[in-house]
Amino acid sequence: xxxxxxxxxxxxxxxxxxxxxxxxxxxxxDVGKRGGVFRATDGLYDEFGEDRVLDTPLAESAxxxxxxxxxxxxxxxxxxxxxxxxxxxxxxxxxxxxAKTRYRSNNDWSVPMxxxxxxxxxxxxxxxxxxxxxxxxxxxxxxxxxxxxxxxDVKGLLKASIRDNDPVLFFEHKRAYRLIKGEVPEEDYTLPxxxxxxxREGSDITVITYGLxxxxxxxxxxxxxxxxxxxxxxxxxxVYPLDQQGIIEAASKTGKVLLVTEDNKEGGIxxxxxxxxxxxxxxxxxxxxxRLAGPDVPxxxxxxxxxxxxxxxxxxxxxxxxxxxxF
Amino acid sequence: xxxNRHKSLGLSDEEVLDLFRTMLMARKIDERMWLLxxxxxxxxxxxxxxxxxxQVGASYALDRTKDYALPYYRDMGVVLSFGMTPQDLxxxxxAKAEDPNSGGRQMxxxxxxxxxxIVTGSSPVTTQVPHAVGIALAGKMEKKDFVSxxxxxxxxxxxxxxxxxxxxxxxxxxPVIFMVENNKYAISVPVxxxxxxxxxxxxxxxxxxxxxxxxxxDPLAVYEAVKAAADRGRNGEGPTLxxxxxxxxxxxxxxDDDRTYREREEVDEAKKKDSIVTFANYxxxxxxxxxxxxxxMNEEINQIxxxxxxxxxxxxxxxxxxxxxxVYEENEE
Ligand SMILES: Cc1ncc(C[n+]2csc(CCOP(=O)(O)OP(=O)(O)O)c2C)c(N)n1
Ligand SMILES: [Mg+2]
Numbered sequence: 001x002x003x004x005x006x007x008x009x010x011x012x013x014x015x016x017x018x019x020x021x022x023x024x025x026x027x028x029x030d031v032g033k034r035g036g037v038f039r040a041t042d043g044l045y046d047e048f049g050e051d052r053v054l055d056t057p058l059a060e061s062a063x064x065x066x067x068x069x070x071x072x073x074x075x076x077x078x079x080x081x082x083x084x085x086x087x088x089x090x091x092x093x094x095x096x097x098x099a100k101t102r103y104r105s106n107n108d109w110s111v112p113m114x115x116x117x118x119x120x121x122x123x124x125x126x127x128x129x130x131x132x133x134x135x136x137x138x139x140x141x142x143x144x145x146x147x148x149x150x151x152x153d154v155k156g157l158l159k160a161s162i163r164d165n166d167p168v169l170f171f172e173h174k175r176a177y178r179l180i181k182g183e184v185p186e187e188d189y190t191l192p193x194x195x196x197x198x199x200r201e202g203s204d205i206t207v208i209t210y211g212l213x214x215x216x217x218x219x220x221x222x223x224x225x226x227x228x229x230x231x232x233x234x235x236x237x238x239v240y241p242l243d244q245q246g247i248i249e250a251a252s253k254t255g256k257v258l259l260v261t262e263d264n265k266e267g268g269i270x271x272x273x274x275x276x277x278x279x280x281x282x283x284x285x286x287x288x289x290x291r292l293a294g295p296d297v298p299x300x301x302x303x304x305x306x307x308x309x310x311x312x313x314x315x316x317x318x319x320x321x322x323x324x325x326x327f
Numbered sequence: 328x329x330x331n332r333h334k335s336l337g338l339s340d341e342e343v344l345d346l347f348r349t350m351l352m353a354r355k356i357d358e359r360m361w362l363l364x365x366x367x368x369x370x371x372x373x374x375x376x377x378x379x380x381x382q383v384g385a386s387y388a389l390d391r392t393k394d395y396a397l398p399y400y401r402d403m404g405v406v407l408s409f410g411m412t413p414q415d416l417x418x419x420x421x422a423k424a425e426d427p428n429s430g431g432r433q434m435x436x437x438x439x440x441x442x443x444x445i446v447t448g449s450s451p452v453t454t455q456v457p458h459a460v461g462i463a464l465a466g467k468m469e470k471k472d473f474v475s476x477x478x479x480x481x482x483x484x485x486x487x488x489x490x491x492x493x494x495x496x497x498x499x500x501x502p503v504i505f506m507v508e509n510n511k512y513a514i515s516v517p518v519x520x521x522x523x524x525x526x527x528x529x530x531x532x533x534x535x536x537x538x539x540x541x542x543x544x545d546p547l548a549v550y551e552a553v554k555a556a557a558d559r560g561r562n563g564e565g566p567t568l569x570x571x572x573x574x575x576x577x578x579x580x581x582x583d584d585d586r587t588y589r590e591r592e593e594v595d596e597a598k599k600k601d602s603i604v605t606f607a608n609y610x611x612x613x614x615x616x617x618x619x620x621x622x623x624m625n626e627e628i629n630q631i632x633x634x635x636x637x638x639x640x641x642x643x644x645x646x647x648x649x650x651x652x653x654v655y656e657e658n659e660e
Contacts, residue, residue: 025468051468057498062457062491069461072446073395075468077461089487096451097458105439105447106430107653141654165656 007177009151013158027054028080064090071113084119098167099142118174126302132263145240149214156191196246202232209260210236220318255286262312265293350379380602381571384546388553400436410443417639424645452483456492463501474560482513497534502560510575515588531568543571
């Protein structure tokens with residue numbers, strides 16, 4: 001099996017889906033000739049032409065809204081937001097339109113569209129090139145939000161998102177793009193949206209997280225294993241709607257749960273995970289559910305001192321895991 | 328006899344009579360909705376009154392077997408032209424399960440019916456504009472020759488989605504007809520406080536498309552402009568912006584009181600230009616709308632509206648628990 005990077009898995013999934021189904025097309029800023037500012041659509045313009053790899057005007061509400069129109073017609077647009085931070089001008093289209101189209105039309109119309117966006121910090125991107133925006137959309141029934149951690153999951157879940165008949169927000173961690181590599185089958189496969197995945201079996205503590213933080217938790221778990229602490233790690237993969245069963249099972253397994261995100265703490269995905277655990281797992285818990293998250297400041301600052309202070313890393317996760325194990 | 332203006336547009340006597348009949352149907356359904364609202368039977372009405380000529384004139388200029396309509400809440404004339412029935416509209420007014428727009432989920436005026444290519448709409452204004460562009464883009468990709476007609480108010484033409492959608496369509500030369508139904512008000516705010524330019528159509532040049540302002544009380548003028556725009560679109564020449572100027576003859580909605588912001592004299596003056604009156608006059612002058620035909624038409628429409636009202640009033644509401652359905656695709660057998 002070939003070892004490829006996280007971003008190569010994105011490109012591979014896009015290429016294969018565009019080959020498989022000529023209703024699939026890509027639109028966004030600089031996605032054409034340039035192949036995307038991160039190069040996620042590299043080579044697609046040459047392979048599929050400018051009509052299927054569309055350089056749009058710099059206008060996010062139109063990228064989303066035009067995508068919605070094309071999807072309602074029966075196409076399968078894959079829209080790219082250049083950075084998740086710049087999805088904000090498109091929020092009305094995503095929440096008022098894409099999320100509600102099927103429901104408001106009583107199942108007459110639907111929006112089979114995927115919106116991809118690079119999110120996350122640790123890249124000297126400062127306030128507006130570092131954000132995690134999933135919580136903005138994670139109370140909007142009608143949307144699905146996928147945030148994969150590995151190249152294998154990227155390929156399988158991006159393909160599933162493109163084939164899904166409802167709108168999917170697909171958030172890719174921009175630091176994972178080249179940092180994270182992994183084995184990815186060359187053949188076609190999809191992974192189920194809405195299913196969390198156990199990334200490490202363990203019996204002492206449970207860590208539930210998603211995105212790049214999965215790797216921080218895995219690294220921390222290897223170190224802690226040397227100290228005899230055996231961590232169970234659940235990767236949410238889909239952060240909305242959540243895999244309740246998977247969360248309950250993982251939490252109940254060890255009775256000690258640490259939830260990790262690089263997003264701000266209050267009102268985030270992990271707070272909802274915590275609520276699910278408290279509703280369902282009271283008698284299985286041996287410690288209060290812990291949340292490890294970014295601070296509640298608007299976004300990640302630029303200066304390295306402050307960026308490091310905000311950004312999640314393996315050391316912070318390791319410390320929180322050890323503290324919980326010792327509770 | 329006054330000059331015949333429809334023949335040169337390629338419209339037969341029968342066609343203009345049918346066009347008028349649809350305008351009148353929209354008006355009569357709308358009037359009935361108000362009565363039902365004031366009688367406490369339906370919670371909300373938002374009117375087409377004063378805009379029927381623009382709505383029906385534009386729709387009749389399209390190929391209603393393949394073109395797409397993205398109407399806004401006043402467009403009863405558009406959706407009737409595209410195949411929605413009076414009964415469908417009444418079912419929506421009463422929020423009943425059989426309402427094809429939304430099964431009673433949305434307020435009246437939030438149109439949508441896939442089988443007639445009426446694209447589902449929402450309440451936040453102007454969001455439908457980029458959708459029309461997306462549908463036209465899909466048509467171009469699929470090598471189809473349909474056009475999309477998207478309508479909205481002059482106040483709504485200030486939204487960013489108008490700008491973003493129009494610019495996108497201009498850049499990609501897409502067959503979209505942007506039609507602004509300028510009725511002089513956005514709720515209480517007059518057009519002078521909405522636009523710094525003289526006409527909404529002045530904005531077209533910024534998007535590399537032609538812009539026209541036409542008399543929205545004259546269905547033939549609107550027909551002509553939209554027909555030319557549709558031809559342009561089908562020929563690959565890109566989008567067109569058309570502004571139809573008329574007047575909102577009713578308050579903004581059943582919850583509004585327009586006496587708080589405009590003079591009765593102004594409304595009375597506008598009523599003299601009401602297309603239901605003026606176009607009927609034209610058809611009478613042409614001996615197309617004879618007394619006999621007119622009586623028959625009125626009776627027929629009244630009967631249809633009565634039947635539609637009765638049917639909708641007696642129809643069932645959706646089951647309460649059905650509110651849980653269709654958040655996502657469901658695989659039912
Ligand atoms: C985004 C948004 N803001 C405010 C409203 C409330 N609202 C509904 S209709 C309307 C006025 C619209 O005026 P115009 O576009 O001229 O259309 P008209 O009603 O006159 O046909 C307003 C402010 C809304 N529906 N959507
Ligand atoms: Mg208006």
